[in-house]
Amino acid sequence: MSVEIERKFLVTDERWKTMGQGVLLRQGYLSSSPERIVRVRIEGEGAMLTIKGRTVGATRSEWEYPIPLEDAQAFLDNLCERPIIEKYRYRIPYQGLTWEVDEFLGENSGLVVAEVELESEDQAFAKPAWIGQEVTHDARYYNANLLRHPYVRW
Structure with a gap:
């Protein structure tokens, strides 16, 4: 088991777009319960199954396993809750850390x-200068919650 300690922020402008190349992510949830998140993600030509425990502060347990791309596609097409989350992810190095900027599509369009x-x-x-308000503890911004409460309906 590994532990994920993650902080999440809103993005104030588009300066970050010139700092990295976006990769399309498609992810779905086999379970979106806060006690146990089970996610399937396709990123480029790779696929992962991720299991996450309940978040306490900014920390939670996490397990990740590579799975065949064909299996991930079948999960997304047939088993995952709807809607599927689609977004472009940009990985941007800044002062020794990597910031992951997610630009959402579909029903979550407009959220970065x-x-x-x-x-x-x-x-x-x-x-970075383009980082705004922290939303680490605001459950509305959890990807699993964007299934039931998409950003365009806020």
């Missing part, structure tokens, strides 16, 4: 968030 993974919850880090 940035996440950074840390070694500890109290780790100090520098924020």
